[in-house]
Structure formats: structure tokens, C-alpha cells
Amino acid sequence: MIFNVATLLSKNVGEKRKHKFKLENFSAGKQNFIDIVCKITMLKTHKNILVYGDIGAKYKDYCDRCLQSIMMNLETNFEEEFISFYNIEDTIIQNKFHGSNKYVIDIYNQIDLYEILKDYLVSVIPIKKLCEDNCLGLCKICLANLNLKKCICA
Numbered sequence: 001m002i003f004n005v006a007t008l009l010s011k012n013v014g015e016k017r018k019h020k021f022k023l024e025n026f027s028a029g030k031q032n033f034i035d036i037v038c039k040i041t042m043l044k045t046h047k048n049i050l051v052y053g054d055i056g057a058k059y060k061d062y063c064d065r066c067l068q069s070i071m072m073n074l075e076t077n078f079e080e081e082f083i084s085f086y087n088i089e090d091t092i093i094q095n096k097f098h099g100s101n102k103y104v105i106d107i108y109n110q111i112d113l114y115e116i117l118k119d120y121l122v123s124v125i126p127i128k129k130l131c132e133d134n135c136l137g138l139c140k141i142c143l144a145n146l147n148l149k150k151c152i153c154a
């Protein structure tokens with residue numbers, strides 16, 4: 001997911017480049033995503049590059065109630081300006097900037113979309129994960145999956 005934007009940086013404001021890419025797997029810490037499809041547009045701004053687009057991915061997890069594995073479809077869109085390292089003239093700002101801003105066009109005129117994928121995909125993982133809205137969960141006594149069968153505990 002690394003793009004060299006040297007040519008685009010030399011173009012006029014408003015010039016665009018579109019890309020589409022797919023990844024079989026993408027890991028962000030503990031989270032694993034599969035079948036990632038990403039459409040992006042890179043737009044030359046006054047001095048930098050605005051990157052926007054949308055991301056779709058599948059995410060595997062477990063139902064909070066019945067613990068069955070579930071596959072979720074995630075979709076999100078993003079817009080971030082990548083600032084060229086060379087546009088930061090003041091060394092103090094440069095140091096500060098380098099430490100805090102993740103969206104930087106590096107010294108080789110490359111942008112890496114890793115942080116975008118990571119931040120935006122992780123942010124759309126639902127907090128409550130259910131196989132279906134009315135999942136009956138597990139019996140607290142015999143641990144039977146109550147979606148599949150009724151137990152005799154109650």
C-alpha cells in the first residue's frame with residue numbers, strides 16, 4: 001500500500017490519481033481483516049496530497065452471546081491530507097510533526113496507507129457483536145447454544 005507521489009507532487013493543484021487495490025489479509029495489532037478492497041483518489045493540493053476514498057473489508061469475530069464465529073462486512077470512507085516532509089521548514093515543528101503526524105509523505109516521496117487502513121477499519125468494528133439481533137445465547141448452566149436447541153435446565 002505504498003505509493004510514490006513524486007510525479008503527482010510536481011503537477012498542478014487539483015490534479016488527481018485514482019487507484020484501486022485489494023488485499024487478502026490485513027492485520028492491525030490484534031485485529032485481522034480479510035478481502036480488503038480500497039478505492040482511493042489522490043489529489044494534489046497547494047503543497048501536499050489529499051487522499052480520500054473508501055474501504056471495504058470482512059472481519060471475523062465471535063458473537064458476544066453464543067460465541068459462534070461470525071463474519072462481518074465493514075465499510076468506511078476516509079479523507080486525510082498527507083503532508084510532505086519537505087514542506088516543514090522549521091526544525092522544531094519538523095521534530096514535533098514527525099513524532100505526532102502519521103500522514104506524512106516521506107523523504108522518498110512515498111505515502112503509506114497502512115495507518116489509514118488500520119485507523120479507519122478498527123474504528124468501524126462494532127462494539128456489540130452479535131450473530132443476529134435476537135441471538136438467544138448460551139444456557140448459563142449447561143452451555144448449550146440456545147439458538148440450536150432447547151436444554152432442560154430451566
Ligand SMILES: [Zn+2]
Pocket residue numbers: 063064065066067068130131132135136137
Ligand atoms: Zn449469537
Ligand SMILES: [Zn+2]
Pocket residue numbers: 139140141142143144151152153154
Ligand atoms: Zn442448559
